[in-house]
Amino acid sequence: MRTIILVLILAVVALIIAIQTGFLDIRQTRGAQAPDLSADSNGVTATGGQAPAFDVETGKVAVGSKDQNVTVQVPTIEVQRPAEANQAAANTAN
DSSP states (O other), rough: HHHHHHHHHHHHHHHHHHHHHHSSEEEEEEEOOEEEEEEEEEEEEOOOBBEEEEEEEEEOOOOOOOOOOOOOOOOOOOOOOHHHHHHHHHHHHO
């Protein structure tokens, strides 16, 4: 239960941040109308009514790569076996 509440809180915070930073813009374009209800001996009948409509605009994130060849310098690594390392150390000590 705590996990669900935490996820809902995080979703609401993310929504607030998206709206405040301008990444998400929500405008209501059509208001809601409740249906007309009528009751008779056959039961309750609902007529009319209208769901609200919204216009949502989101920001864009572009992900891609450059079409250029780039030269990257890579360091060289020397690996010496223990016997070679001991010989190199002995040669530098003399």
